[in-house]
Amino acid sequence: MQTRLHFAALLFTSIAFTQVAQADQLATIKAKGELVCGTLGTDEPNSFIDAKSRQLVGYEVDLCRAIAQGLGVKAVVKQLAVAARIPELQQGRIDILTASLTHNKEREALIDFSLSTFYTGQRVLVKKSSNITTVAGLAGKKVLTVKGGTQEPNIRKAVPGVDVVTFETAGQAYLGLQQGKGVGYVDDEVSLLNNYAKLGTAQKDYLVLPQNISQEVFAFGIRKGEKGVKTAVDQVLRGLEKSGEAEKLFFKWYGPTSNVKFEKRTFKIESDKIDA
């Protein structure tokens, strides 16, 4: 009897969960009154902990808040590890991914993407003492990067025979480069330039290799098949672009007064297509 009761309880809970999963996610978000965004919190200026206020801030955090406001709900920002992003979204522990997420063809099979929110490339930072001046010069050398992102496959594709060591956060990989545990550190252009800017006077010992190893388009991740959420998110993003708010946010985090010092914005939030 005990076992049968347990079994029934188990069956009941699994049915209950399935039904939650089957319900329209947008309606669920509105009903609970909050939009849970999954973010990295370790990737300045997209999402990071502000040293003074100790709050999670950044370009993607602001966009998350704007989307929540557009939907008329409260924004809740949750920190995720790079490798945990897609599983957390698939398992429903977060509503959307605003986590420096590259939109690529492989991932389209698993999740849907919003309009592209940022266009960038991936670069390599090396120590000048290594005498490496081109990406091709990294062949056979040890480079460091973050675990679970597109950085590792991209550098392997760009430089056959490179030795890649990965860490839980980009910060650890960057620390490894500074300590001399590898000759290069691979990351998204913005994160990399941001870290480079923090070197201060030590910049003279480092070199950002001029070539991009890949083109990256960032977008927000949405659970597969949730059309309602996608439409609503895209609509808010279009509105932000139209009102000039998106451009303002870009310059707030990437503009001349930021660490990365971008002079202009070369893209608009308008498309969810990527090149193959």
Add this chain to the structure above:
Amino acid sequence: MFDLNFLLSGDYRDWLVSGLLLSLQLMGITLLLALPLACGVAMLRLAPSRLLNGLGAAYVELIRNVPLLAHFLFWYFGAPELLPETWKERLYAGNIEAASAIAALTLYTAAYMAEDIRSGIRAIPAQQFEAGRALGFSFLATMRLCIVPQALRLAAPPLLSQTLTLWQNTSIATVIGVAELMYQTQRVEAASFRSVEAFVFASAAYLAVSLLIAGLAAVLQRKVS
């Protein structure tokens, strides 16, 4: 949806197998280094000198009261930075990831094993030690020739259980970029998005080796008692 086959051929299989082999190597090398160190620490704790006792106790408490993850991060990111420049460069040119992992695992495992060996030594009747000294052997010679061999036999089952823990602890080395089984599993997951299959493989591999060690411990236990 669940499909283990894609793991059993090509790149993914090679990654996972190389990870498993490296994990086994980490365990083997650590065991070889930790056992003598543990004997030394156990001896310190039983030596006829307050200072040496204190030294042994300090080692055990210092190591055991800090989480293993912190040990790994310290030996990888912290400790080597204190070395002179030329040593550092030579160290970093080699496999610093594995070297740091072995340092962390060895010191950590030895602290636990030392306590098991100390218990083993204390289980040998004190009269044997007194007899050794009465025959004119020094402290070290009595220990080496008479007490420790018997104590190790007695301590074998708990030492094997520490080995089991050591085997599982090798997985934490992934945080400092050691390409062991957990690292390669995460790599397969990141490349294929097949989390379930990749972790099923890793779990099965950890379980299989663990069961083997546990079986060995059970056999030894029966022999000793």
